[in-house]
Amino acid sequence: MAGLEDLYREIILDHYRTPRNRGELDAPAVSAEGHNPLCGDEIRIFVDVQDGIVTDVRFNGSGCSISQSSASMMTSAIKGKPVDQVKAIVKKFKSMMTVDEDESPVDESLNLGDLEALQGVVKFPVRIKCATLGWNTLLDALTTAGQ
Amino acid sequence: MSLDVASIRKDFPVLHRLINDKPLVYLDSANTSQKPQVVIDALANFMSHGYAPINRSAYQLAAEATDLFEGTRTALAKFINAPKAHEVIFTKNATEALNLVILSWGRANMKAGDTVLLTHMEHHANIVPWHMLVAERGIQLRWIPLTSDGQLDLTNLDSLLQGVKVFSFTAMSNVLGTINPVQQLCAAAHKAGALAIVDACQSVPHQPTDVQAWDADFVTFSSHKMCGPSGVGVLWGREALLEALPPFLGGGNMIADVRLDGFTTAELPAKFEAGTPAIAEVIALGAAVKYLENLGMANVRRHEIEMSTYVLNSLTERFGDDITIHGPTNPELRGATFSFAFRGIHPHDLSQVLDQSNVCVRAGHHCAKPLMRILGANATARASFYLYNTQQEADMLADALDSASDIF
Numbered sequence: 133m134a135g136l137e138d139l140y141r142e143i144i145l146d147h148y149r150t151p152r153n154r155g156e157l158d159a160p161a162v163s164a165e166g167h168n169p170l171c172g173d174e175i176r177i178f179v180d181v182q183d184g185i186v187t188d189v190r191f192n193g194s195g196c197s198i199s200q201s202s203a204s205m206m207t208s209a210i211k212g213k214p215v216d217q218v219k220a221i222v223k224k225f226k227s228m229m230t231v232d233e234d235e236s237p238v239d240e241s242l243n244l245g246d247l248e249a250l251q252g253v254v255k256f257p258v259r260i261k262c263a264t265l266g267w268n269t270l271l272d273a274l275t276t277a278g279q
Numbered sequence: 280m281s282l283d284v285a286s287i288r289k290d291f292p293v294l295h296r297l298i299n300d301k302p303l304v305y306l307d308s309a310n311t312s313q314k315p316q317v318v319i320d321a322l323a324n325f326m327s328h329g330y331a332p333i334n335r336s337a338y339q340l341a342a343e344a345t346d347l348f349e350g351t352r353t354a355l356a357k358f359i360n361a362p363k364a365h366e367v368i369f370t371k372n373a374t375e376a377l378n379l380v381i382l383s384w385g386r387a388n389m390k391a392g393d394t395v396l397l398t399h400m401e402h403h404a405n406i407v408p409w410h411m412l413v414a415e416r417g418i419q420l421r422w423i424p425l426t427s428d429g430q431l432d433l434t435n436l437d438s439l440l441q442g443v444k445v446f447s448f449t450a451m452s453n454v455l456g457t458i459n460p461v462q463q464l465c466a467a468a469h470k471a472g473a474l475a476i477v478d479a480c481q482s483v484p485h486q487p488t489d490v491q492a493w494d495a496d497f498v499t500f501s502s503h504k505m506c507g508p509s510g511v512g513v514l515w516g517r518e519a520l521l522e523a524l525p526p527f528l529g530g531g532n533m534i535a536d537v538r539l540d541g542f543t544t545a546e547l548p549a550k551f552e553a554g555t556p557a558i559a560e561v562i563a564l565g566a567a568v569k570y571l572e573n574l575g576m577a578n579v580r581r582h583e584i585e586m587s588t589y590v591l592n593s594l595t596e597r598f599g600d601d602i603t604i605h606g607p608t609n610p611e612l613r614g615a616t617f618s619f620a621f622r623g624i625h626p627h628d629l630s631q632v633l634d635q636s637n638v639c640v641r642a643g644h645h646c647a648k649p650l651m652r653i654l655g656a657n658a659t660a661r662a663s664f665y666l667y668n669t670q671q672e673a674d675m676l677a678d679a680l681d682s683a684s685d686i687f
Contacts, residue, residue, distance in 0.1 A: 136635060140628075140686055171627050172644035172657040194657050196627035197687070262627065 138252035139259065140197065143205075147246075148197040153207035155190045162276040165193075166269030168261055173199045177269045181277045184215050191266060198250075198259050203266030205247050210270070215279045222267055229253065229260050282574060282582040287667050290315040290570075294667060304638040304672045304679075309453055309481060309616045309663030311503045314567075318506055321566035325559045333558055334532060334549070348558060351565035352548070358568050359498065360489040361515050365547040368514040368521070369556050373480045373501035374404040376514035379527040379551060380476060380497045381408040381447070387525050389444060391417030396443045396473070398423040398431055398459075399653055400452040403646040405478045409447070423448075425653065429455035429606040436464075440471035447475075450482035454645045454654075454661065455606030456587075456616040458482070465494045474520075480504060484571075484665070485614050486580040490515055505571060507564035510557040521547050528553040579666050583615040586664045590617060590673045597677050598622075605654060615664035618645070618654075621680055624687045626660040632686060633660075636679040 157163070161180035167173070173195030180188040189211050191203045206225070210218045220239045226232040228244065228251055253263045288294050291313050296303050305313060331344040349364075356364040370376040385408075389395075395409055399422055412418050421439055424432045429452070440446060446468035451458045461477055468475040477495045479488065484505035490498050497520065502511035516524070526533055526544050530553035535543040544550045571579065587610035594602055594617075603620040607613040621629055626642035633640055641661045644651045651657060662676055 136632065136686065139631065145687070170643060172648065172651060173627075174657060196625040198627070256631070259627075259631070 134252070134255035138255050141249040141252060143246050143249045144201045145197065147201035147204040151191075151200060151204040153190050153204065153211065154192060156192060157188055157190050161188065162273060164269050164272035164276055166265050166272065168195070168199065168265050170261065171196070173262065173265055175199065175203055175266050175269050177203070177266060177273045179270070179273045179277055181215060181274070181279055184279075186210055186213055186215060186218050189270075195265065196259075196262050198253060198262040199265045202247075202250055202263045205250070206266050206270065209245065209247055215274065218270075218274070222271060225250075225267055226264060229264050231260060231264055280575065280578050280581075281585075282578050282666060284582070284667065284669055287574070288669075290317070291667050292316060292319070298637050301637050304636070304675045306662040306664060306668065306672065306676060307639045307641050308484075308504070308665035308668075309614075309661065310641050311509065312484060312506050312665055313667065314508070315506055315570050317570050318508065318563050318566045322508060322559055322563040325562050330559065332555070344558060344562075347562045347565070348556075351561050351568065354565050354568045354572075355513060356515075358488065358572065359483065359515060360491050362491065363518055366515055366518050366521060368516070368548045368551045369561055370512040370514055370551075371510065371557070372503075372512040373478070373499050374512065376499035376501075376512040377404045377476075377478060378408045379514055380499065380516065380524070381405075382411065383524050383527045384445070384474070384497075384520075385409075385412045385416065385418070387523075389416050389418050392419065393444045394419045394421055394442055396421045396423065396439055396446045396448075396468075398448050399425050400429070400431070400455060400457060400650050401447075401449055401647065402453055402478065402480070403648070404480075405447055405449065405476075406649065428608060429457050430612065431457075431459055431464075433463075436467055437471070440467055440473060443468075443471060443473045445474045445476060446471075448477065450477050450479040451485070451614050451616075452606065452647075452650075453481045453616065454618045454647050454650055454659065456613040456618075457606050458486075458613055461493045461495065465496075469494065481614065481616070485583055487576040496520055502560065502564040502567065505564075505567055507567035508557070508560035510560045511564055514551070518547070521551070524551075526550055526553070530554050574666065582666055583664065584610045586615040586668060586670070586673070587613055589670045590615065590662075590664065593670075593673060594619075594677060598680070602680075605659065615668075616661065617663070618659040618661045620656065620659060622684055622687070624683055626658045628687060629660045629680070629683055632683040633676070633679045636675065636682070638662075638676050638679045640676075 157178035163178040175193035178190040227238045331340040333345040353364045465475040476497045479500045483500040497516045503509040533553040605618045630642035
């Protein structure tokens, strides 16, 4: 049986208690909203993309420790990175969560860093949607930003 | 008479299952109830020895199946004190039963500007079909607000009912546990010239039901919350209203005649039962009705008042301000369904930790998002008790809650 220590790793609880990049961004940044219809979690991701680089990113909303910490860790991982690299990180993360749907290869050389701590979520399939909520919403925000 | 819960628990095989060597503490019966052996046997026996189509074949096996199927209808009519068995309509689930009456009645009788009165404690099944009629017909929705302890605020009921065509409300909240004064609400609706639709999904499994005493026009509920199988919902309606109601789903069984240029409908109840129904499940629901009748619904209700009293007292004594239990504090005014917030821990995380102790609760919005917004929460944890739950299980819930504080 998967133990709770696989799910609630210290780094995850740290991001839950002390979220990074929480807040909003004004225009020209754009935002997208995501819902987890099963549990009512809501998240909004703001991205500012300048010359193909995600210069700033914020999130707000409310939800469980997994959805909130995953969004927080995501913002730390992508801030300041080129959009192409951000998309590769999203792909690698979704692949780790077993929900990467498109056929293109995952960049195995990418180091997900702290995000690896979320790997334990896979042992709790119901929670995968919590962990990926912010990420899918980020993709929507990037689409809104014309990326 | 008090329920002999120890003996009742022997009737439910799943309650004896150990998961990771620990007993199961099933506190999610407002979601769906567990099944007694008599229901499982009825399902298996029919599938093994009696399975056949109903209503359309002359051979003995089919005639027996039809009798068993209709036997459930008759038993249900008696269970809810319906005047006639053919006023009991089987649907796929309670949601479909509500959609049937709302959409069929609404399309036949409502036009732009007509008003429906709902309450802030409705399940999505009694909200979304009305929103669909708003989009389709331009009808308007009006809402009864709640008091601070989760009861309907009926202060302005009569003025809210003015000019209303339909008053559609829940008999018991699936989130707050609140039991509404159905008889009073139906009387007020009728005084204002409105139709009264009662969503009794949470109520029928937990207390005696008398649709004639309620003086309701339509009542809906589901099999799977009252110890029966999933896949069956029930609509009861007054005969004259059902006669006037246009059919909802078209197809086999619901017709008297079909020609190239049209069709005529069958008599009640077939008119609303298009296609092959959940034959075995309906038959097994008959066993569930018999099981509940043997226990006595008044006794079930008494047990749940006792459970509510114990749960409310023990949780508030143990956790004080660390726990917020939504809904009425008077056990007489509520069922044993408790939505709560605990020490700021998100309900999803809470239910995950409780699962380590095999304590099964629901976390989420409970298909009542408008109510969640009013409660100021995206989600709550919900523990719901039924006829097989014990005070010891309430203590196990409390112990498991304590262990959640160790993590968060």
